[in-house]
Amino acid sequence: MKIECNFNYSVEVEECNIDYLTSGFKQIQEMVFTDFAKITLVQFGDSAMKKATKPFCCTCGNNKDFIWKTKDAKPMKITTIRGEIELPQMQVQCKSCGKKMFISRALLGIEKYQKMSSTTQKMLAFVGALTPFRVADKILGMVGIGIDRMRVWRCVQKVGKTIDFDLDPDELPLGEADGTGIPIIGIKKRGQELKVFIQKKVGGGVRIAGLAIGKYDAGWDKLFEPLRETILSFKNFLLVTDGDTSIFKGIKCVNVILQRCLWHIPHQLKHCLWEDKVKSKSAVWLKIMGKIFNIVAIRHQLEEAEIDAMLEDKRKMLDELITFCEESKCSHSAAYLRNSKPDMFSALEKRLNGKASSLVERVMRTVNMRVNVGKWTPQGALNAMNLRLAHYYNDWRPGEPDAKGVKIVRL
Template sequence: MKEETSPLTDNFHGLKEGARSDANHFKHSTSGGPDPSFGEKISELITGCRDFYQLEKEVQRRSLEMSLGIFAWVLQEIDTHLMNARDKRVWEVVGFRERTLVTSFGELKVKRRLYRNKQTGEAKFLLDQALGWSERSRCTPRLKEMAVKLGVDMPFRRAAEILGYLVPGISPMAVWQAVQEAGEALRQEGESRREAVFEKGETPGGKEKTSRLYIEADGMVIRLQRSEEKRKEVRLFVAYTGKEEVGGGRKALKDKLVMSGVGEGERMWEEVYSGVASRWDMGQVKEIYLGSDGAEWAKQGVDYFPGAVHVLDPYHLNRRLVEAFWHDEETYNEAKQAIASREWERVEEVLNKAVRGVRGVRKKRIEGLWRYLKENWSGIITSPGTERLGTIEGQVWHGAGWRMKRVGASWTEAGADRMARVLSARSNGELEKYTSRWELRLAGQEHLAQAVQVEVKRKVEEAGSWLRAGLPALRGPSAGAPWVKHVLRELSRPSFELA
């Protein structure tokens, strides 16, 4: 049976033949132009694909290979520039060493020169130093940013699977490592601020002005792995200057600052104070309301913020009331009214009446509520800031809980601390600061850029000449077709310039 044809399939078969012709032409072309195997790869691509999915996949793969080649060439040019610009009286080349770099195009093995100081014997890679490439880093900043943003949204294995569609060969461990590096940078920054204030006695120097601050603290228990302890508490904090309407009856926190980590209460509060005081001028703050669920470590915050008033946040108070009186709506309403009156005698009267009428678990819950209210009564009767608090529970879940408490999730203590800090940085809109941290330190960078531009332009012009000479479609009967005029002809036109 004869195969059915159409103008589109005719053009496709013609393109195949053109690719074969180009490949044969390339085999005999002179050196100095594009990669001689380029034509053969195009021929294989066009003649070998059987469906559009495979065609698209192969085009992507070839494009990534080409991008890796360009990237390798750029690094080679920089390394050569550094060799020529070095102080030859001090640094001598002792050989090449290979290192693997995982980029947004895929994995790249980089050969760079190793130098030795003739006077001290010190060994150094000038390329690594110029790129800001630390000894342990494998991922480039751009890939690291993509990996971290996916890693904070989903399990590392799933993040690697999705990222693998764009970056072949990316592993869950590479995603994990990227998140760990960002989290460690955040931990070191927080610890540095804490040491400066509490060990060196430096003034934080916050610049923002506000007369009132709200600070809320809460804990979130997670499961641990590779530890004698089965569980650990992540401490979360949010500081803000108030709430504002954002439409639809909803309110948002003003000037929100989120902090979190795994650590003892006192150390975490020192870090929180240094972070808050590094942002706001504490001399201008007249009122500070510190909200918590009543946990002892959370109430310690009043010792670090002079003049702060502890407030038991409304969410946790109401949750305790519901747990004790879920079976008795009338007593629940009486207890709420008694608490609102801020008269402890009235509260005791309601609780005493309620506890006499029940037994077992219900009685234990009412007695627990009684102790809870007594221990936190001073935080309940503090009225001015009470109505403004109660946001921490939402911050806990939306900021960290959904990622760190998912089904089956478990963490090392260090890994949990770093992940919590990364999630806080994202809530603050600052995550990018901790994923793209390589800074080029390259003397004569402008001169190098000019030299590279000349070389790239020469290669592009050679490639364009080959494309114009080697694509029959540009001169054949289909020369007026849109896919030739607007795609192939533009690809063969080397009229662009590098910025």
């Protein structure tokens, strides 16, 4: 439809300074946008009323016979990515049942009782997932868009809730699982844990296969349950974890092979040595750490017999190290190594190339950069991380309002 737009403004400028002009343009922008949207809306309303079948429908089912009540009932506020504008609510009356209804939202593609389109909601949610709400508020304000942080927060919650993750059967049968503490409102320490399950991709890199929030030693079953069928569709699935036993318990699929994250083992052992009160960099400390670094260092692309020989030697070294820890009164360290032993080389034993490189660590940094700004409710944090991780790892994008069918010619 061709819309005749004539924008006529009288502008009074005292000084020709670009900053004054920039600020003045903000006023023009709002006026032009409002006028443009209003003129278009009313013309589409008129044209819709002339059509035999209307683009809206009464609750009684009638979508043919209506009469105009008003084209300018009390204005409604609509939020767009260009700011908030006021548009007229146009009202019609159903000739079948006599009911009155507003049609502006239906014509604008906005759901009943909503203030914005779903694209706007997604875009604002995206802003809130990338940056703290306070920063979103300030930057939007600086470019002349007055959208307060609460609205951004609400969009994050609404859109974040709709995001689901799953394993991709076409990607690798390899995953890592780990958790990170989340600052929760009303609790001093990091009261809840965000649980992240990633899947490695054929072409390198990772994707998010599952996300959940819960107590430290629980909640993994909730994350794995919806993935069960896809996990079982793989012949074997190698799951690398840092040894959190609740992860082991959460996944109840027979084809899953558990592998301790070899990258984590020296880190954990350092912590155990601290618990055993062994002085850092002391002779005993250095001996134990030197040995564990050797044990977890795996050389890849060996032949079958070479792998077996290497494994045999590593198991021997591990047993010797456990004995040495016991003799040196390092009971925490000895217990930790004993517990890790069964899952330390399972990938190599099954000849699965599961380089335990801890890719999940990088995902956790992506989480922490956002989640450490402020405090959250558990569900609030999960919704924000759904969006953030879906964007960084699974290519989620909010989309943009496109100019499909809008062509503007300067006269």
